[in-house]
Amino acid sequence: MSLRRSHPAPVFFYLSLIIIYTMLSKSTLILLMSLLAGFITQIIFNHKIITIKSLLWNLFFFCLLVMINPLFNQNGEEVLFYLNKLKVTKEALWAGVDIALMILSVIFWFNLFNQIITTDKFLYLFGRIIPNTALLLSMGLRYFPLFVKQSERINQAQKALGIYEEGFFKRTKNYLKTYTALVSWSLENALDTAISMKARGYGVAKRSSYSLYRFRKSDFLFFLLLVLALITLILCADKTYFILAFGSFLFFGGALLEVKENWKWHYLKSKI
Numbered sequence: 001m002s003l004r005r006s007h008p009a010p011v012f013f014y015l016s017l018i019i020i021y022t023m024l025s026k027s028t029l030i031l032l033m034s035l036l037a038g039f040i041t042q043i044i045f046n047h048k049i050i051t052i053k054s055l056l057w058n059l060f061f062f063c064l065l066v067m068i069n070p071l072f073n074q075n076g077e078e079v080l081f082y083l084n085k086l087k088v089t090k091e092a093l094w095a096g097v098d099i100a101l102m103i104l105s106v107i108f109w110f111n112l113f114n115q116i117i118t119t120d121k122f123l124y125l126f127g128r129i130i131p132n133t134a135l136l137l138s139m140g141l142r143y144f145p146l147f148v149k150q151s152e153r154i155n156q157a158q159k160a161l162g163i164y165e166e167g168f169f170k171r172t173k174n175y176l177k178t179y180t181a182l183v184s185w186s187l188e189n190a191l192d193t194a195i196s197m198k199a200r201g202y203g204v205a206k207r208s209s210y211s212l213y214r215f216r217k218s219d220f221l222f223f224l225l226l227v228l229a230l231i232t233l234i235l236c237a238d239k240t241y242f243i244l245a246f247g248s249f250l251f252f253g254g255a256l257l258e259v260k261e262n263w264k265w266h267y268l269k270s271k272i
Contacts, residue, residue, distance in 0.1 A: 002261035005253050007215045008121035010223040016114045017226060018251060021233070022105045028094075028246055031101035037251030038108030044258050062100045069096030112254075114141055124213060130181055139193075143186070150185055154178045226250070 003011050022034040043050055070092040078090040119138040126133070155178060229246045236243070 002258050003116050004258075005261070006222065007219040008117065008125050009215065010219045010226070012117055012121075012125055013118065013223060014110060014226055014254065017230060019106055019109050019113070021250070022102060022109065025102070027243065028098055028101070029243060031098055031105060032107040033247050033251050035101050035108065037255065038105050038112065040252070041112055041255040041258070042108055044255050044262075045112060058104055061105060064094065065100035065103065066096040069093070069099055085195065092233070099163050114145060117141075121213075143189075146189075147182060147186065151178055151182055154181050154185075222253075225253075 004012070018034065018038075022031065025031060039050075045216060050197065059066075070088040073087065073095060074087060075092060075094040082088070119142050122138040122141065126137075127135075155174075158174060158177070231252045232246045233250065234245065237244075
């Protein structure tokens with residue numbers, strides 16, 4: 001069993017549960033576990049997306065959020081220092097750490113969500129319930145990585161043509177050119193998609209679907225364990241031991257399943 005090969009329903013519930021629980025959690029321990037688990041799971045699924053540049057950007061974003069929050073949040077009793085007439089408190093600084101951990105964790109888990117819950121899986125889950133909304137959301141989730149790839153292609157083309165210049169202002173000008181080309185490409189792509197859907201008769205009759213997904217016993221067991229872990233975390237939120245135990249299963253469960261599946265695959269492959 002792995003997140004990629006499992007039934008989309010428990011996997012969608014698992015990722016949605018982690019994202020929502022991370023966003024609503026006020027515990028620094030939970031947020032730290034979520035960030036660490038999201039980072040490790042991201043490496044297991046697609047290690048190429050984790051680069052030194054992305055890590056530096058995440059670190060910069062983390063420090064920026066931590067420093068900005070005390071400037072707007074003056075609550076707190078323990079004053080660390082004064083910045084002109086603004087007081088920087090320990091509570092506000094710690095709240096900035098929690099906010100930064102939460103945002104970075106959600107970003108990591110949303111990246112995993114886009115990789116695992118593909119367009120076909122999303123349409124399978126919601127195509128019959130809310131077909132128009134499901135199609136709109138699936139197209140939106142699909143176009144975001146396409147925009148990133150197309151932006152990289154445009155930048156590479158500009159460098160190959162020799163029109164990509166260094167320097168802050170020149171690079172800003174290059175980004176504007178890239179954005180203009182990207183908008184033109186997206187409009188043309190949207191028009192082609194609309195023409196293709198109209199030619200295929202989309203919306204004329206009731207939409208049919210075909211899938212090979214089967215809800216197995218392992219999927220039901222995984223779903224049941226997720227519910228039990230969630231209930232335990234809610235009822236025992238003030239007990240560190242339960243948070244570490246069930247929180248580890250909740251956040252690191254997907255990574256452990258993927259590691260087990262990869263190990264099993266390599267082991268069976270070595271026996272051939």
